[in-house]
Amino acid sequence: MDSKFDENDNVLYLQITEEIDHHKAEKIRRLMDNEITRFMPRKIVFDFSNVSFMDSAGIGLLIGRYKLIKLLGGTAEIININKTISKVLEMSGILKIIPIQNEENVC
Amino acid sequence: MKSIYDNEMELSFLSKSNNEAFARITVAAFAAQLDPTIEELADIKTAVSEAVTNCIIHGYENTEGLIKIKATLLKNEIEIEISDSGKGIEDIELARKPLYTTKGNLERSGMGFTIMESFMDEVEIYSVVDIGTKVIMKKKIKKQENAEENEEKNALIN
Numbered sequence: 001m002d003s004k005f006d007e008n009d010n011v012l013y014l015q016i017t018e019e020i021d022h023h024k025a026e027k028i029r030r031l032m033d034n035e036i037t038r039f040m041p042r043k044i045v046f047d048f049s050n051v052s053f054m055d056s057a058g059i060g061l062l063i064g065r066y067k068l069i070k071l072l073g074g075t076a077e078i079i080n081i082n083k084t085i086s087k088v089l090e091m092s093g094i095l096k097i098i099p100i101q102n103e104e105n106v107c
Numbered sequence: 108m109k110s111i112y113d114n115e116m117e118l119s120f121l122s123k124s125n126n127e128a129f130a131r132i133t134v135a136a137f138a139a140q141l142d143p144t145i146e147e148l149a150d151i152k153t154a155v156s157e158a159v160t161n162c163i164i165h166g167y168e169n170t171e172g173l174i175k176i177k178a179t180l181l182k183n184e185i186e187i188e189i190s191d192s193g194k195g196i197e198d199i200e201l202a203r204k205p206l207y208t209t210k211g212n213l214e215r216s217g218m219g220f221t222i223m224e225s226f227m228d229e230v231e232i233y234s235v236v237d238i239g240t241k242v243i244m245k246k247k248i249k250k251q252e253n254a255e256e257n258e259e260k261n262a263l264i265n
Contacts, residue, residue: 019128021124021156021160022163022164023124023127023128029214053131054153055156055157056160056218056219057160057216059216060215060216063214063216064214083146084149084150088218088222091218092216
């Protein structure tokens, strides 16, 4: 996972660079929480441009990070997501709280 | 032995979480014989990943055991059977419900069976407490109508 913190806008970009399943989720979760608590951003943006696979482990991962950012008074967004992965997220209803933005923002 | 299927394969591996990727990639490679679209292949990979993860965290509860996968091809349909000899499911109807999970503390979403059901055409679950669980999933691969695209693909392969 790579991350970039935009100081001006107080936005933390979290770019996931591996397949998200139950095996990988634990490690990604630790890295993300580390970055979120370090920068205390106003907004986190999950960048999916390098994610080729995600199963339901990704839903739990995103909801968990959403709870953390909400606790800090911030919001979350998703960018650059493919069709199959957005199908998984749509089914869970999570897109109502973490919307997909269409900007081609890459960190 | 003459199989009633056009092709079949069996796979058996330890319930280690790093085998989740191995299992879904192997089944996808086998399913590729039916010439599925990228989207159909992604559906199969996701469903297999969910079923195998269930065996690991629910069936064996992170202890070591064997997970078996049998996949068969008949005409344009793939049937995938994924089984464990773990603790079993007490109430299958409850387990099938969206958002139901016994492992909420592990950030599990409870969407596993819902995803299997919506990404595959048919999902059957058989389970006996303390004996194990078997999930059988079927998916028909649609005939690709775009013959031109197929020709291009063949030209690339040859």
